[in-house]
Amino acid sequence: MLAKRIIACLDVRDGAVVKGINFEGLRQAGDPAALARRYNSEGIDELVILDVTATIEGRRALARTISAVSRELFIPLAVGGGIRTDADAAAAVDAGADKVSLNSAALADPPLITTLANRYGSQAVVVAIDAKRQDGRFDVYARSGKQAASREAVEWAREAADRGAGEILLTSIDKDGTRSGFDCELTAAVSSAVSIPVIASGGAGTFAHFVDVFTEGRADAALAASIFHFAEHGVAALKQHLHTAGIPVRL
Amino acid sequence: MTTVALIDYKAGNLTSVRKALAAIGAEVYTPERAGDLARADGVIVPGVGHFNATASLDDEWRAAVRARVDEGRPLLGICLGLQWLFEGSDEAPALPGLGLLPGRCHLLDAGGQKVPHVGWNTVDIMPASAVPAGAVSAGAVSADAAPPGAVPAGAVPTGAVPEHTRALRGVTSGTYAYFTHSYVAPVTAACVATTTHGERFAAVVERDHVMGVQFHPEKSGEVGLAILRNFVALAEERREGRG
Numbered sequence: 001m002l003a004k005r006i007i008a009c010l011d012v013r014d015g016a017v018v019k020g021i022n023f024e025g026l027r028q029a030g031d032p033a034a035l036a037r038r039y040n041s042e043g044i045d046e047l048v049i050l051d052v053t054a055t056i057e058g059r060r061a062l063a064r065t066i067s068a069v070s071r072e073l074f075i076p077l078a079v080g081g082g083i084r085t086d087a088d089a090a091a092a093v094d095a096g097a098d099k100v101s102l103n104s105a106a107l108a109d110p111p112l113i114t115t116l117a118n119r120y121g122s123q124a125v126v127v128a129i130d131a132k133r134q135d136g137r138f139d140v141y142a143r144s145g146k147q148a149a150s151r152e153a154v155e156w157a158r159e160a161a162d163r164g165a166g167e168i169l170l171t172s173i174d175k176d177g178t179r180s181g182f183d184c185e186l187t188a189a190v191s192s193a194v195s196i197p198v199i200a201s202g203g204a205g206t207f208a209h210f211v212d213v214f215t216e217g218r219a220d221a222a223l224a225a226s227i228f229h230f231a232e233h234g235v236a237a238l239k240q241h242l243h244t245a246g247i248p249v250r251l
Numbered sequence: 252m253t254t255v256a257l258i259d260y261k262a263g264n265l266t267s268v269r270k271a272l273a274a275i276g277a278e279v280y281t282p283e284r285a286g287d288l289a290r291a292d293g294v295i296v297p298g299v300g301h302f303n304a305t306a307s308l309d310d311e312w313r314a315a316v317r318a319r320v321d322e323g324r325p326l327l328g329i330c331l332g333l334q335w336l337f338e339g340s341d342e343a344p345a346l347p348g349l350g351l352l353p354g355r356c357h358l359l360d361a362g363g364q365k366v367p368h369v370g371w372n373t374v375d376i377m378p379a380s381a382v383p384a385g386a387v388s389a390g391a392v393s394a395d396a397a398p399p400g401a402v403p404a405g406a407v408p409t410g411a412v413p414e415h416t417r418a419l420r421g422v423t424s425g426t427y428a429y430f431t432h433s434y435v436a437p438v439t440a441a442c443v444a445t446t447t448h449g450e451r452f453a454a455v456v457e458r459d460h461v462m463g464v465q466f467h468p469e470k471s472g473e474v475g476l477a478i479l480r481n482f483v484a485l486a487e488e489r490r491e492g493r494g
Contacts, residue, residue, distance in 0.1 A: 002372045003372065124264070221370070
């Protein structure tokens with residue numbers, strides 16, 4: 001049976017892992033390669049390296065970090081942050097990324113999704129959607145949650161899939177960093193609307209939150225950062241919990 | 252050092268496969284021309300994406316790959332590369348596959364679950380009785396291949412480590428591997444392991460030294476590396492057996 005994936009996100013700035021609350025107030029959490037190694041040994045299913053400040057400050061994803069991680073870990077590795085052109089994507093892929101995650105660039109230039117899907121295959125193209133509740137809708141934001149994109153999340157996810165995206169990485173801005181649980185309503189709305197996998201992100205605080213997002217939220221995968229970084233909850237313990245709750249996971 | 256030819260026909264990026272092979276100590280090269288395959292101890296056909304991409308593997312490439320197989324060199328197809336080992340695929344009906352294995356690939360019928368099939372799924376190893384003995388016919392599709400219905404539905408019990416497949420030597424039945432695909436190869440006599448996502452399909456095929464994996468061994472952690480090691484070890488044995 002296809003397992004629900006647990007994905008660890010390494011938000012990286014200047015070569016170090018950081019994690020913010022509601023995208024602000026970044027604090028230090030460690031060396032990306034060392035952290036990736038630890039997660040791998042604990043049974044993480046996939047890694048995402050996100051250059052959190054890249055889009056704002058014009059930096060590209062950290063090729064050296066990607067290369068170091070991909071040289072020793074043989075699980076899927078996605079890279080996002082600052083990927084604006086096919087050349088940026090090529091740099092990440094050449095460094096060892098299996099997938100590139102597009103956010104602001106896909107909103108600004110939707111055909112880029114198709115260009116990259118044609119070049120690397122849809123499985124290599126993740127469209128990241130940052131959504132915020134607004135009057136009963138889910139509004140999409142660009143530039144690390146700073147700029148309203150005048151798009152609705154479900155409709156944008158559908159378009160991204162039609163244009164060749166292989167997966168949707170869906171983050172609730174309202175929930176991000178709060179540890180109050182995933183936005184299951186948002187996740188279920190998007191997951192039901194597309195046939196490609198949806199990775200839920202933002203709000204993981206307890207093991208029960210993961211159970212909720214895999215059942216109620218219909219997520220195919222769940223991503224978290226801070227819950228893993230500070231070793232409060234091990235990946236292995238989380239998976240055991242999910243297994244006991246009847247959620248199929250890779251043990 | 253065992254030399255593996257990794258064929259780049261522009262179906263996806265090969266960095267991950269290259270890195271995994273480097274990690275297990277194989278020497279990897281990407282042949283520029285079909286003739287460059289002659290020095291390969293083993294040949295890997297990777298690939299993701301549309302079956303149309305295999306059109307680049309023209310008659311000259313196909314002949315060169317078959318020649319290596321006829322000389323006893325192991326061949327490993329990964330993902331789209333596995334599908335190419337068959338006669339063809341519904342994804343690009345006009346395009347012939349390599350045809351070393353009988354059967355055609357088709358769109359995965361996931362029974363209402365999501366397609367593409369993306370993520371970690373279990374690899375259930377077939378019982379020994381389901382794997383036919385006898386030499387692989389490298390020259391043509393063998394006419395006496397068992398139809399899908401003739402294959403037992405059972406699997407080696409989860410947790411068991413079978414001895415009858417070289418590709419999966421040391422691999423535990425029921426282990427997880429990482430998949431990303433929409434089309435699948437049928438469960439035929441060449442199938443040594445299956446995976447189920449709605450329908451049951453070929454996860455690993457093996458006919459003597461012709462092997463294929465639908466999942467990505469380069470992205471399947473230790474299990475994936477073990478399978479690549481099995482392939483490279485076979486390539487090394489065959490090389491040393493060369494007179």
